[in-house]
Amino acid sequence: MRMRRIGAGATLLACLAAPSHADGTLPELSPEELIELAKSTYRGESCWWERVEEDIGEIRSWEISFRYDYEEEDGPDRAVRLYQLPCFYGAYNFSSIWFMETELDGLGPVHFATPELDIDYADDESAVVEKLTVLGFTAVSSLFNAWYDEDTQTISSFSKWRGIADAASSGTWTFHDGRFVLTEYQADASYDGEINPVTVYKATRP
Structure with missing residues (x-):
């Protein structure tokens, strides 16, 4: 069982196991887990957490398949999981924070x-x-x-x-x-x- 490696301070999620699926894809964090990770990573007041929790349906995720430049073209694809969360709400600007998980680097902020x-x-x-x-x-x-x-x-x-x-x-x-x-x-x-x-x-x- 592979354990997620996450950014400093995000200890609440350190014990969440993240084995790859049989097809090589990465499991997806729930929006609640992702908000917990974001709060632990960014402890300041840059994000409006109450509003983020209200807009939990705005959290997005994608899976990206790729190969490193040094790998053979006919080799197996690697998987990356990308996440976007709302953060700050302004009059005409809306900010978001991003997380990404790879097999080599684990899970952390972008x-x-x-x-x-x-x-x-x-x-x-x-x-x-x-x-x-x-x-x-x-x-x-x-x-x-x-x-x-x-x-x-x-x-x-x-x-x-x-x-x-x-x-x-x-x-x-x-x-x-x-x-x-x-x-x-x-x-x-x-x-x-x-x-x-x-x-x-x-x-x-x-």
């Missing part, structure tokens, strides 16, 4: 590489961007207005910087070799009433 931007404006209204610089990359635990596309195996997000979304940022993370990697990120930093994003990062390979 963090997403994100560019750290430095923006200089040419006017007091922040309508004209004089300079936009990528200072580096950080990792975030939640994404705004995010969704998973099974056909492309991508997670995408769209964060509105204000309600009319003329200033916003969006990202795409593609499943590759057992992980989600950032493949594109766009930012529309000008509060000018128009939708005009620029690409600040794009992967050199798909």
Whole structure:
């Protein structure tokens, strides 16, 4: 019997057994178990847990089949279980947190590489961007207005910087070799009433 390896602090679920099914698929956590895991992993106030429990039907899960790059093409498929939970509810942004389980890494939270931007404006209204610089990359635990596309195996997000979304940022993370990697990120930093994003990062390979 294989035991689930989970993130630090999520001890309440450490004793839940997670053997693979006969066909190699991974068992699915119940929404109640997943909320318990999320609360143990994220102990702060970033998520509105009472609201999350009310919206338990909004929890999503998917199973992904893949092979690592070093494995033979005709070898057996490996299974990944991906989960999405609601977290924060705002006026025009909704955030979610993500968990993933693999045979090798066990069960734990997903963090997403994100560019750290430095923006200089040419006017007091922040309508004209004089300079936009990528200072580096950080990792975030939640994404705004995010969704998973099974056909492309991508997670995408769209964060509105204000309600009319003329200033916003969006990202795409593609499943590759057992992980989600950032493949594109766009930012529309000008509060000018128009939708005009620029690409600040794009992967050199798909």
